[in-house]
Amino acid sequence: MLKTNGLTKKYGAFTALNALDLEIGEGDIFCLLGANGAGKSTTINLFLNFIEPTSGNATINNLDVNEHALETKQVLSYIPENLMLYPSLTGLENLDFFCGLGGKSYSKAELETLLQQSGLQTDFIDKRVQNYSKGMRQKVGIALARAREAKVLLLDEPTSGLDPKASNEFSELLLEMKDKGVTTLMATHDLFRAKDTGTHIGIMKEGVLVEKFESKDVSFQDLERLYLKHMHN
């Protein structure tokens, strides 16, 4: 579903991402861990075609994201750490607006259902987004992914700054999407969520994927030990 082949990004002499070979199967949730500057966002931005690789490529459904930018963007939804929504519009109006940008049109009742299914409290649906917590804004992001019938979710630290309850709710939504066959690549600093929610975990260090395993194969303690070992070396 998601694949990279020798994906490399250099800025002058500095290598932000070094020959990444990664394969993420349909319905997998791949969590990328790593210290600040490890190359996690670079990987996601390359999949989004926000930046161009220096060499190698990234593919979605066997389509090169550079060569098939429109087609590959159509199947994905991106949720960054701070989702850009219009603060003076309600959650429902934001969803309606962004669905329209993507060429999708839903009735008010359908938009309400999408927001409710994504865990937004009913009494907030018609409130302005400026009154939303970060967790509520991320739920609008999930509602948009559902509305767009996204097959791929690219998430860049989506739970950073969320309290444990909101973070747990977000994880539940990801697992629901997984059950529908959605494939997820998530950059995170949250080892607990990676172990709890991810099917696969990768650890990046200085642009290199230094570890890759299935989360069922490690205990949380082992994951923490492994992570700290790499961060100290």
Ligand SMILES: Nc1ncnc2c1ncn2[C@@H]1O[C@H](COP(=O)(O)OP(=O)(O)OP(=O)(O)O)[C@@H](O)[C@H]1O
């Ligand atoms: N436009 C740029 N020019 C030069 N260097 C850059 C540029 N964009 C990113 N980098 C560098 O590439 C490296 C990887 O950055 P990246 O944002 O991918 O890290 P990250 O793992 O997502 O970190 P964080 O956890 O802080 O978000 C960093 O050292 C960063 O400074």
